Amino acid sequence: MQQETIEVSALRKRFGATVALDGMSFTVRPGQVTGFVGPNGAGKSTTMRVVLSLDAPDEGRALVGGRPYASLPRPLSHVGSLLDAGALQPSRSARNHLMWLAHSQGLGARRVDEVIAQAGLTGVARRRAGGYSLGMRQRLGIAAAMLGDPPVLMFDEPFNGMDPEGIVWMRKFLRGLAGEGRTILVSSHLMSELQDAADHLVVVGRGKVIADTSVDELRAAASGDRVTLRTTAGPAAMAVLERAGAAVIAHDGDTLTLSGLAAGQVVTALNDGGVPFSEVSAHRATLEEAYMELTRDAVEYRAVGR
Amino acid sequence: MSAGTTTPVRPDDAAGAARFGFLNGFASLLRAEWIKFRSVRGWVIGMIVAVVVMEFMGLFLAQAHVGCQVSGGPAKSGAACVQPMPLGPGGEAVNDQYYFVHQPLGSSGTLTVRLTSLTGWYGGNGGVPAAPSNPLAGLQRGLQPWSKAGIIITDSTKQGSAYAAIMSTGSHGVAMQYNYTSSVAGRPGAVGPASPRWLRLVRSGDAISGYDSADGAHWTLVGAAHLAGLADTVQAGMFATSPQHTQVTQFVGHSQGQISPSLATGVFDHVRLSGGSAGGGGAWTGDNVGSNQPFGPGSTQAETFHQAGGRFTITGSGDIAPVVNGMGSGPTASISQHLIGTFAGLIAVAVVAVMFMTAEYRRGLIRLTLAASPRRWRVLVAKAVVVGAVSFVAGLVAAVIAVPIGAHIDHVNGLYVFQASAATTARVLAGTGLLLAVMAVLALAIGSMVRRSAVAVTAVIVGIVVPYFLGVAQVLPTSASEWLMRVTPAAGFSVQQSLVVYPQVTNSYTTPNGYYPLGPWGGFAVLCGWALVAMAGAVYLLRRRDA
Numbered sequence: 001m002q003q004e005t006i007e008v009s010a011l012r013k014r015f016g017a018t019v020a021l022d023g024m025s026f027t028v029r030p031g032q033v034t035g036f037v038g039p040n041g042a043g044k045s046t047t048m049r050v051v052l053s054l055d056a057p058d059e060g061r062a063l064v065g066g067r068p069y070a071s072l073p074r075p076l077s078h079v080g081s082l083l084d085a086g087a088l089q090p091s092r093s094a095r096n097h098l099m100w101l102a103h104s105q106g107l108g109a110r111r112v113d114e115v116i117a118q119a120g121l122t123g124v125a126r127r128r129a130g131g132y133s134l135g136m137r138q139r140l141g142i143a144a145a146m147l148g149d150p151p152v153l154m155f156d157e158p159f160n161g162m163d164p165e166g167i168v169w170m171r172k173f174l175r176g177l178a179g180e181g182r183t184i185l186v187s188s189h190l191m192s193e194l195q196d197a198a199d200h201l202v203v204v205g206r207g208k209v210i211a212d213t214s215v216d217e218l219r220a221a222a223s224g225d226r227v228t229l230r231t232t233a234g235p236a237a238m239a240v241l242e243r244a245g246a247a248v249i250a251h252d253g254d255t256l257t258l259s260g261l262a263a264g265q266v267v268t269a270l271n272d273g274g275v276p277f278s279e280v281s282a283h284r285a286t287l288e289e290a291y292m293e294l295t296r297d298a299v300e301y302r303a304v305g306r
Numbered sequence: 307m308s309a310g311t312t313t314p315v316r317p318d319d320a321a322g323a324a325r326f327g328f329l330n331g332f333a334s335l336l337r338a339e340w341i342k343f344r345s346v347r348g349w350v351i352g353m354i355v356a357v358v359v360m361e362f363m364g365l366f367l368a369q370a371h372v373g374c375q376v377s378g379g380p381a382k383s384g385a386a387c388v389q390p391m392p393l394g395p396g397g398e399a400v401n402d403q404y405y406f407v408h409q410p411l412g413s414s415g416t417l418t419v420r421l422t423s424l425t426g427w428y429g430g431n432g433g434v435p436a437a438p439s440n441p442l443a444g445l446q447r448g449l450q451p452w453s454k455a456g457i458i459i460t461d462s463t464k465q466g467s468a469y470a471a472i473m474s475t476g477s478h479g480v481a482m483q484y485n486y487t488s489s490v491a492g493r494p495g496a497v498g499p500a501s502p503r504w505l506r507l508v509r510s511g512d513a514i515s516g517y518d519s520a521d522g523a524h525w526t527l528v529g530a531a532h533l534a535g536l537a538d539t540v541q542a543g544m545f546a547t548s549p550q551h552t553q554v555t556q557f558v559g560h561s562q563g564q565i566s567p568s569l570a571t572g573v574f575d576h577v578r579l580s581g582g583s584a585g586g587g588g589a590w591t592g593d594n595v596g597s598n599q600p601f602g603p604g605s606t607q608a609e610t611f612h613q614a615g616g617r618f619t620i621t622g623s624g625d626i627a628p629v630v631n632g633m634g635s636g637p638t639a640s641i642s643q644h645l646i647g648t649f650a651g652l653i654a655v656a657v658v659a660v661m662f663m664t665a666e667y668r669r670g671l672i673r674l675t676l677a678a679s680p681r682r683w684r685v686l687v688a689k690a691v692v693v694g695a696v697s698f699v700a701g702l703v704a705a706v707i708a709v710p711i712g713a714h715i716d717h718v719n720g721l722y723v724f725q726a727s728a729a730t731t732a733r734v735l736a737g738t739g740l741l742l743a744v745m746a747v748l749a750l751a752i753g754s755m756v757r758r759s760a761v762a763v764t765a766v767i768v769g770i771v772v773p774y775f776l777g778v779a780q781v782l783p784t785s786a787s788e789w790l791m792r793v794t795p796a797a798g799f800s801v802q803q804s805l806v807v808y809p810q811v812t813n814s815y816t817t818p819n820g821y822y823p824l825g826p827w828g829g830f831a832v833l834c835g836w837a838l839v840a841m842a843g844a845v846y847l848l849r850r851r852d853a
Binding site (some may be wrong): 049052053054055056069070071072073075076079081083084086087088089090091092093096097099100101103104105106144 | 330331334335337338339341342345346347348665666669670671673674675676677678679680681852853
């Protein structure tokens with residue numbers, strides 16, 4: 001698999017009085033799934049449209065494999081994308097939908113039938129796409145994105161409207177594509193959807209990047225790590241742990257909730273102090289919580305701005 | 307679906323770019339747009355509807371019948387009612403009526419005359435003389451523009467014979483005319499006692515040359531005619547004739563025409579004929595060629611000639627010219643008449659062409675289209691080629707069915723169908739296809755610019771169909787409707803014109819009569835101009851705007 005990046009640098013774009021992109025810059029690297037996450041209106045779709053040369057930025061530029069998208073001779077062989085699963089002529093069959101797209105890239109019917117089979121649409125490919133369920137449309141959109149077997153793939157909100165089974169399937173699908181060395185950019189306004197799918201995250205708000213980080217780094221940076229301790233010797237435990245540097249957040253019967261120390265440190269301190277306990281559990285901050293914290297400002301800004 | 311995709315479909319970049327060159331790329335794009343078109347059943351049906359509507363309107367709605375009944379006899383209809391019009395050597399219908407003073411001429415010879423006067427009368431009272439005893443009573447003095455007197459060599463006195471003539475006219479100076487459709491201008495100016503016109507025809511086999519002169523000494527060649535298959539012995543002599551007087555009055559909402567007969571009188575002297583059967587000294591015979599009824603109902607014969615010494619005074623009425631479509635042309639039809647449904651077919655075609663673009667905007671499909679082909683103008687051009695080609699086929703098929711069947715129906719119904727040459731017929735048939743094709747491209751471009759079907763279809767109807775109706779329906783003053791047929795895209799309908807404008811025949815050459823102001827290709831060029839401008843605007847906006 002030829003490896004190509006998506007480079008977005010200093011994109012600015014206004015729609016009338018609304019600032020859609022305000023210096024958006026990031027790079028999407030091959031071999032991993034990059035989650036593109038932010039509240040609705042943060043500029044995710046606009047950025048993807050700019051990458052595909054559909055929208056022109058006021059400033060800045062976007063490159064795919066070091067080249068502007070519009071200069072690619074057969075663009076679908078470089079970038080596959082699914083922006084909107086509903087972008088179909090309803091009276092056209094799925095097969096014909098893929099057929100015109102394939103022919104526009106100099107590809108033929110054989111490739112169309114391959115992606116139809118991969119998307120699991122073989123039995124329904126000659127039916128009107130207008131009769132498809134949302135899930136089937138998503139599969140058709142993915143089949144279209146895969147037509148040119150591209151090294152770069154972009155999906156805008158692919159989890160939208162998917163049932164839990166579909167979400168699991170989609171995560172596995174995305175990870176599989178990344179495993180082949182492809183460059184994958186997946187947008188979502190819900191961090192929970194990207195959990196277990198993304199390796200890297202570009203968190204955006206108000207048209208610019210808030211965080212460009214690996215999933216592990218984001219988790220670690222989150223301030224919300226907690227340790228839960230179950231003990232019958234509450235006061236003794238509190239004394240020992242506070243001396244070791246922990247802060248007790250809650251005390252509810254036998255259960256103490258602490259922050260400031262990792263679970264291992266808590267166990268060591270209690271053992272050193274001879275305090276009995278029945279259970280110590282680490283509670284890692286969810287990506288969701290970390291994300292909410294990061295994007296709170298952006299959301300609030302929008303709420304005020306409207 | 308598994309993530310694994312193993313088929314190598316992407317050649318390495320350099321080779322891919324080279325293999326996927328400009329033409330290949332565009333051919334692929336054409337194929338893609340063609341698949342898009344044919345895979346939406348509604349659009350294919352729309353094109354079929356266009357053909358069906360054109361046939362229905364052309365063959366069932368646009369029908370004229372001729373009926374007649376002799377008192378006490380059975381009612382008749384169609385060809386049984388109509389006297390066939392005389393046909394000229396080229397097969398076209400002709401008017402062939404003139405007063406002819408003639409004698410035979412052999413295969414070579416020269417006829418020379420001096421014309422000293424050309425005067426005329428016309429009926430200001432609908433052509434009905436006030437007093438039957440005096441055919442000129444109630445008439446006004448005056449010539450028609452193409453009143454004519456001069457000399458003629460004709461195959462025979464039968465209507466529609468091959469001929470060549472040189473003459474002086476009411477207001478077009480000297481002209482040499484032959485075989486009805488050809489006319490060449492000679493010395494300008496009116497004839498009169500102070501400014502006589504010398505006229506000469508020289509026959510040599512099938513070739514006849516016409517000369518004019520102001521003094522009978524210095525001659526100018528006006529024109530030469532080649533009359534294929536001219537008989538050895540022909541008739542040569544002097545003639546006078548005058549086409550009907552036409553007066554058109556413009557009202558708001560319509561125009562009204564009044565037709566009345568007219569007479570022209572020419573006075574000749576210095577008549578010299580060499581090569582005549584009697585050595586030039588034969589007797590002159592007067593014939594009112596082609597006249598089955600005398601001038602004016604109930605009148606005494608006005609058409610006549612007097613000979614006094616070497617001086618001939620000849621009075622005639624009629625014309626020697628092709629029949630044109632207009633007032634007083636009788637039960638006629640043009641081959642284009644059965645294409646009247648083109649405007650309705652156009653509406654169906656325009657809706658499809660508009661949708662071909664706007665449907666993509668409605669669903670956001672345009673983003674996929676432009677992502678697949680970032681060089682946007684090529685998408686628009688590919689769409690234009692596809693929808694244009696399909697529309698061309700629809701128009702061509704509709705015309706190829708409607709024109710011959712319609713002409714046959716007209717013929718059975720007793721109408722004279724104006725003859726159209728093979729080239730003209732081919733132009734009308736292919737032109738109907740081209741007309742729909744270019745209008746489809748225009749509609750596509752408008753659809754691309756406004757992005758909304760209803761707005762675009764409305765624009766097409768207001769911009770093309772409405773001006774067309776105003777142009778053909780005689781609701782505006784002629785000048786206004788002619789203006790519409792010059793500047794709006796409706797000018798493109800001109801390409802369906804099958805009738806020929808003859809400058810030597812006075813007629814109301816207007817759109818309702820089947821004559822477009824710019825002629826077939828001129829009007830079509832106006833439409834093409836509109837389509838080009840719209841396509842340029844559509845390309846500009848498509849490139850400039852976000853998808």
